[in-house]
Amino acid sequence: MRREVTLRDVAELAGVSSRTVSNVVNGYANVTERTRERVQRAVDELGYRPNVLARNLAQGRSGQIAVVVPYLDTPYFSELLQSVIRAARARGYNVLIDQTDGDPEHERAFIAHGSRRLLFDGVIFSPLGLDQQALADRDPALPLVVLGERTSDGGFDHVGIDDVTASRQATDHLLDLGRQRIAAIGDQPYATGEAAQRRTRGFRLAHQARGLVPREDLIISTPRFNRPDGAQAMAHLLDLAEPPDAVFCYSDLVALGAIRTIVSRGLRVPEDVAVIGYDDIEDGAYSNPTVTTISPDKEMIATTAVDRLLLRIASDTPPPGLEMRAPHKLIIRESTAGRTTATA
Amino acid sequence: MRREVTLRDVAELAGVSSRTVSNVVNGYANVTERTRERVQRAVDELGYRPNVLARNLAQGRSGQIAVVVPYLDTPYFSELLQSVIRAARARGYNVLIDQTDGDPEHERAFIAHGSRRLLFDGVIFSPLGLDQQALADRDPALPLVVLGERTSDGGFDHVGIDDVTASRQATDHLLDLGRQRIAAIGDQPYATGEAAQRRTRGFRLAHQARGLVPREDLIISTPRFNRPDGAQAMAHLLDLAEPPDAVFCYSDLVALGAIRTIVSRGLRVPEDVAVIGYDDIEDGAYSNPTVTTISPDKEMIATTAVDRLLLRIASDTPPPGLEMRAPHKLIIRESTAGRTTATA
DNA sequence: GTGAAAGCGCTAACAT
DNA sequence: ATGTTAGCGCTTTCAC
DSSP states (O other), X not given: OOOOOOHHHHHHHXXXXXXXXXXXXXXXXXXXXXXXXXXXXXXXXXXXXXXXXXXXXXXXXXXXXXXXXXXXXXXXXXXXXXXXXXXXXXXXXXXXEEEOTTOHHHHHHHHBOOTXXXXXXXXXXXXXXXXXXXXXXXXXXXOEEEESOOXXXXXXXXXXXXXXXXXXXXXXXXXXXTOSSEEEEEEOOSTTOHHHHHHHHHHHHHHHTTTOOOOGGGEEEOSXXXXXXXXXXXXXXXXXXSOOSEEEESSHHHHHHHHHHHHHTTOOTTTTOEEEEESOOTHHHHSSSOOEEEEEOHHHHHHHHHHHHHHHHHOSSOOOOOEEEXXXXXXXXXXXXXXXXXXX | XXXXXXXXXXXXXXXXXXXXXXXXXXXXXXXXXXHHHHHHHHHXXXXXXXXXXXXXXXXXOOSEEEEEESOTTSHHHHHHHHHHHHHHHHTTOEEEEEEOTTOHHHHHHHHBOOXXXXXXXXXXXXXXXXXXXXHHHBOTTSOEEEESOOOOOTTSEEEEEXXXXXXXXXXXXXXXXXXXXXXXXXXXXXXXXHHHHHHHHHHHHHHHTTTXXXXXXXXXXOSSSSHHHHHHHHHHHHTSSSOOSEEEESSHHHHHHHHHHHHHTTOOTTTTOEEEEESXXXXXXXXXXXXXEEEEOHHHHHHHHHHHHHHHHHXXXXXXXXXXXXXXXXXXXXXXXXXXXXXO
16 A cells, blocks of 8 residues: 655645644634645645544544344334434544444453453443343443443443333224234343333333233243244234233234234234334335334434534543433334325 | 553563564564573563554555445345455454545545545545546556446455346346336436446346347436335326336435335235346345345455455556456345245 | 654564 | 664653
């Protein structure tokens, strides 16, 4: 690679010190209009580009934040990522994206202080489940914002929607339709399944508020929240002696998988089984039938997370960990309301 | 942030020079087992972590490659990205992901030599369409591998599948089913739509080989390859006096949008209209109906692209630009074959 | 407002 | 096999 034009080259040509060039390049105040112009001309003439690597080293920061998600090809995450990238870029930060494949070991490595530590100034972390070991091992100096999962650890921030309330609303919607046997797909009754458990809690609360008790055999757990899981769980439910007439799925993918199974058995959605999802991914707006869902405000989640992380990065004394709630809403579509009019 | 442990600290504690520590840390040869051990102990004791930023500067490389895609939330790209990340990581590289939002200006900025240039050692670039201006402005010193689009410029490599043949196979499949009026959705009859045009060419070739001529009013162009585009184009087709009985869609998303429109009009897939897509995204395997599609070998595309890029990065004299073809296959599902048996 | 010079922490050419 | 040392290109404290 040919030698790059350096700050010093520019300084020499402009007849000033490198300090002054640095000032001009970074838009600092104390420069006369005349020198600024002279320097600028030299910059243009030489085609000077600041060396980010050198700047990073000198400043001890990288200008990058990492966003860690379990799976990149899960629509919810890729849609969220889009918003995060936009927000970060608008604030002058690059985004380094990584997926953990849901591997707890990998998740741990990311927030522990490893060799890659200096590649990013902070991390927005969307864990599959919050592994306590990972939290214990984490580098306390690493600015961190966690998405989705909640926690009591005060060392970082958390951004998410109110899962319990949202799940309760979803269940209420099914109950309002007069459904009698409502199933839930996606529970995760183990340590790292906190988010799932909050949804189950909302599911139960909705029943209790009406003096009902959900049938335990209708609450199905799944390892992940994807289509195959949904398809399989639904198959199991339909094989029951008294199959459900409605299903609350903990993600839209699960809902799509479930719908697939229902339809392939020759049953109809929502006539035979009403289905509601969670996440509001684009797929659900174009599927047959379209999927009723809980829609978290992803844009808000993203900007909140980025802003909070940058604040944390900028602070000398780390601010206390904060719980932040983004809004959500219920979007009613065909999988519960049925087909309405023919659309264009 | 507290002061980091440096190489020199380790050297001091171990009673050796920093050079030796560097050798140990990087696993170089010339170190006695005894010194290696002593150094290692010092490293462990101090909890030393090499500073990536400093290493990058000293080596003049970043250990990162950038992958640039138009849209992150398009399943085809996010599925492809997964494979790229895996491949790059296995070879010791980080992946910096960026999306251009399909903005040609943005695409240009990425391969032109900008200030971010040194953040990555090379770029895997998946343009929406290959803008000639962007190519002209590109930094000739930047190792570059382009996905999807083809080109005559010899300065970089290209990896993709044989679009013409694949499209011809897709069309053949519809013709084999005895369909008479086959439409195509996704043509892009302008400079940056080369990939789309290759598909149209395959579409025409399949007809010609049987002495047929496709109806021109059944070839619909769309600005993008997403669901809304597919839905809208299909609506237009169904409004024709003689609507098609089969559609070749240039992406699975387009196919899903088209199917959505067909079904919402009360028509059946594939009985009234058979639909075939392109890309083999997961959605298409779980939709109702499931979508017949052209499946490019994404894993192969990803590893080929990464390997080739790393080779290019490592070379002093850049190798000549290469055209590389990844395999593809036709996957037949319900949208053309109809529903078979009830699935679990 | 501008200059001189000391790092940032590492790598690698050169010397021993 | 190991030590010495000069960069990598920038930022920034300290003088003037």
